[in-house]
Amino acid sequence: MSTRCMAEPRILILGAPGAGKGTQSSRLAAHYGIEHITTGAALRANADMETAYGTPREYMETGELVPDPVVNEIVAAAVAEADGFVLDGYPRNLEQVAFLEDAVSLDVVLMLEVGREELVRRLSGRRTCEECGENYHMEYDPPAEPGVCGACGGGLVQREDDTEEIVRERIRVYEENTAAVVAHYDERGELVRVDGEQSPDAVWADVQSGVDARVPSET
Numbered sequence: 001m002s003t004r005c006m007a008e009p010r011i012l013i014l015g016a017p018g019a020g021k022g023t024q025s026s027r028l029a030a031h032y033g034i035e036h037i038t039t040g041a042a043l044r045a046n047a048d049m050e051t052a053y054g055t056p057r058e059y060m061e062t063g064e065l066v067p068d069p070v071v072n073e074i075v076a077a078a079v080a081e082a083d084g085f086v087l088d089g090y091p092r093n094l095e096q097v098a099f100l101e102d103a104v105s106l107d108v109v110l111m112l113e114v115g116r117e118e119l120v121r122r123l124s125g126r127r128t129c130e131e132c133g134e135n136y137h138m139e140y141d142p143p144a145e146p147g148v149c150g151a152c153g154g155g156l157v158q159r160e161d162d163t164e165e166i167v168r169e170r171i172r173v174y175e176e177n178t179a180a181v182v183a184h185y186d187e188r189g190e191l192v193r194v195d196g197e198q199s200p201d202a203v204w205a206d207v208q209s210g211v212d213a214r215v216p217s218e219t
C-alpha cells in the first residue's frame, strides 16, 4: 500500500457483478479527476479481437473470466498512462493480484458489499446506453424517456451478459475466484468495506469518506 500524499488517488474498487462498481467509479473519476479503468468495458470494446486464447466474447457471453494474459495486458497499458485512477473489474483472481502489485501501488481498496438476490435484481433490470455507456435501472433509476439515454439521447439496450441465467453464472464465477482477492486485501488490513445496499447517494457518501480518510488532499 502506498503512503503517497496526492490529489490524484489510485483506487481499487472491488465487489460482485452488479454491486455498483461502475456507478461509483464514474463518480470517483469525476470527483477526483482520475481515470476510470474498467476491464469489462475495454473487453466489450474489443470483444471480437483474436487472441491466442480465442476472442473475449467467447468467455464473456457465458460469464467466464477472460484469460489472464489478455486482461493483464489491458491493465498494464492503462495504469502506465494514468497518474490517478479507479480500477474497476480487476483483479479477479490471485494471479491478477500478483501482476497488479508488480505494476503499480494503490492508495485505497474499497469493497462494495451487496447480497446475491439484490445483485440479480440490479443486473437483470439494468439497461445501458449503446452510445455513451451510461447505466440505468428499469425500477431503481429509470430514464426520463423510456428507452432513451438522458445524457446523450442514445438507445438503451440490455447487455448480452445481463440475462438472469448468465448473471447467476457471473456471480458463481465471482465467488469462486474473487473471494480470495477480497481475503488478500482484508488480511493486510487494507480493505475499506462499504454497505452497497444503500441508495447510490448514500453509498457515494461512504465511498468518498473512505477515500478521503486514506488519501489526504495536498492542500
Ligand code: AP5
Pocket: 015, 016, 017, 018, 019, 020, 021, 022, 023, 024, 039, 040, 041, 043, 059, 060, 061, 063, 064, 065, 066, 067, 068, 071, 088, 089, 090, 091, 092, 096, 122, 123, 125, 126, 127, 135, 136, 137, 140, 141, 161, 170, 196, 197, 198, 199, 200, 201, 203
Ligand atoms: P464487468 O463489465 O466488469 O462486469 P461485472 O464485474 O460483472 O460488473 P458490472 O459492470 O456488471 O456491475 P457493476 O458492479 O459495475 O454495477 P453497476 O454500477 O453497473 O465484466 C464483464 C465480463 O468481462 C466478466 O464476466 C468477464 O467475462 C470479463 N472480465 C472483466 N474483467 C475481467 C478480469 N479482470 N479478468 C477476466 N475477465 C474479466 O450497477 C448495476 C445496476 O444496479 C445498474 O442498473 C445501476 O443503475 C444499479 N445500481 C447501482 N448502484 C445501485 C444502488 N446503490 N441502489 C440501487 N441500484 C443501483
